[in-house]
Amino acid sequence: MTFDCTVRSCTVSSLNPLRTYQTMVTMRIYEEAVGAAVETGEVHGEMHLGIGQEAVAAALAAALRPEDAIVSTHRPHLHALAHGVDPVAMLAELLERDGLSRGKGGHMHLFAPERNFMCTGIVGAGAPIAAGYALALRGTGAVAVAVAGDGAMNQGAVLETLNLAALWNLPMVFLVEDNGYGISVRREDASAGVLAERGGSFGIPGATCDGTDPQAVLDALEPAFARARGGEGPAVVVAEVYRFRGHYEGDADQYRSPEEKASWMGEDRDPVHRQRALLVAQGTDASDIEAAETAAAATVGGWLAAARALPMPDPARVREDVIA
Numbered sequence: 001m002t003f004d005c006t007v008r009s010c011t012v013s014s015l016n017p018l019r020t021y022q023t024m025v026t027m028r029i030y031e032e033a034v035g036a037a038v039e040t041g042e043v044h045g046e047m048h049l050g051i052g053q054e055a056v057a058a059a060l061a062a063a064l065r066p067e068d069a070i071v072s073t074h075r076p077h078l079h080a081l082a083h084g085v086d087p088v089a090m091l092a093e094l095l096e097r098d099g100l101s102r103g104k105g106g107h108m109h110l111f112a113p114e115r116n117f118m119c120t121g122i123v124g125a126g127a128p129i130a131a132g133y134a135l136a137l138r139g140t141g142a143v144a145v146a147v148a149g150d151g152a153m154n155q156g157a158v159l160e161t162l163n164l165a166a167l168w169n170l171p172m173v174f175l176v177e178d179n180g181y182g183i184s185v186r187r188e189d190a191s192a193g194v195l196a197e198r199g200g201s202f203g204i205p206g207a208t209c210d211g212t213d214p215q216a217v218l219d220a221l222e223p224a225f226a227r228a229r230g231g232e233g234p235a236v237v238v239a240e241v242y243r244f245r246g247h248y249e250g251d252a253d254q255y256r257s258p259e260e261k262a263s264w265m266g267e268d269r270d271p272v273h274r275q276r277a278l279l280v281a282q283g284t285d286a287s288d289i290e291a292a293e294t295a296a297a298a299t300v301g302g303w304l305a306a307a308r309a310l311p312m313p314d315p316a317r318v319r320e321d322v323i324a
C-alpha cells in the first residue's frame with residue numbers, strides 16, 4: 001500500500017491547496033494516533049513525532065519523484081509518508097508488529113528499499129548514507145535527500161558529507177528542519193553562523209524558507225532539486241519549523257516557555273490551520289474542507305485497523321536479516 005500524497009502529481013510548481021491540506025491533516029492524524037498509542041502503553045520506548053512539521057513533508061512529497069532516495073532521521077514518519085512508504089507497514093512497525101522492518105527496527109529504523117527510503121537514529125549519520133545513494137544515482141536524474149535537524153548540522157558526519165557532495169558533484173539535497181532545538185539545547189546556544197550557509201565554502205548554495213507554509217518550502221526545494229537533477233551538484237534548504245510535542249513523547253519539555261510555544265502553535269502559525277485558513281480565504285467550499293478532513297480521519301483509521309490486524313513478529317525469524 002502507498003499513501004497517495006496527490007500533491008506529488010503536481011506538474012507545475014504550485015501546490016493544489018485542498019489536496020495539500022488533506023495530506024497535511026492525514027499526516028497530523030497519523031502522528032497523533034502514534035502518540036496516543038504511546039500514551040496507552042501499546043508502544044514502548046522512545047517516540048519522536050513530527051507534529052508541527054507537516055508543511056515540509058507535504059512540499060517534499062511534491063518535489064520527490066519515486067526514483068529519488070531519502071534518508072531521514074529519528075523523526076522520520078512524515079518523510080516516509082511523503083515518499084510513498086507503505087503507511088500500514090510503517091504503522092505496524094511503530095506498533096511493534098510484523099511491519100516495515102519485520103518488528104526488528106521500531107520507529108527509528110524504518111527501511112523501505114523499494115522506495116529508496118531509510119532512516120537512522122544516529123544524529124547526522126543519514127547524510128553520508130544519502131551520499132551513498134546519490135553516488136549510485138548520479139547521472140540518472142534522480143536525487144538523494146539527506147534530512148537533518150538543526151542539531152545534526154553540527155555533526156562532523158554532515159560537514160564531511162557537504163565537502164564530499166561538492167567534491168563529487170553529487171545529486172543531493174540537504175533538507176534541514178530547523179525547529180530551534182536539539183533536544184533541550186537552543187540552536188542559538190549550539191550553532192554558529194547561518195545554517196543555510198554551511199555549504200558556502202564548498203560552493204554549495206543554500207536557502208532558508210518558512211517551514212510552516214508548504215508552498216514556501218516547495219519554492220525553496222524546487223531549485224535545489226532542479227540543480228541536483230541537472231547534474232549541477234548539491235544544495236542546502238533550511239525550513240524553519242517548530243515541533244509541537246516534546247523532543248520525545250513523555251519529554252517534560254520545560255525548556256520552552258509557554259509564550260514561545262503559543263507564538264508558534266497558535267492558529268495563525270500552525271501549518272495545518274494556516275493551510276485551512278488559506279482555503280477559506282480562497283473561497284473553498286466549507287463542505288470540501290470538511291470532506292478532506294473526514295477522508296483524512298477515515299484513511300488513518302483504516303490504516304490503524306489494518307496495522308493492528310497484522311501479527312506480532314515471529315520469534316522463529318529473529319535471526320533473519322542479522323549479519324554478524
Ligand SMILES: Cc1ncc(C[n+]2csc(CCOP(=O)(O)OP(=O)(O)O)c2C)c(N)n1
Binds near residue numbers: 074148152
Ligand atoms: C550521534 C548522536 N548523538 C546524540 C544523540 C542523541 N540525540 C538524539 S536526537 C538528538 C537531538 C537532535 O536534534 P536535531 O538534529 O535538531 O533534530 P530534532 O530532534 O530537533 O528533530 C540527540 C542529541 C544521537 N541519537 N546520536
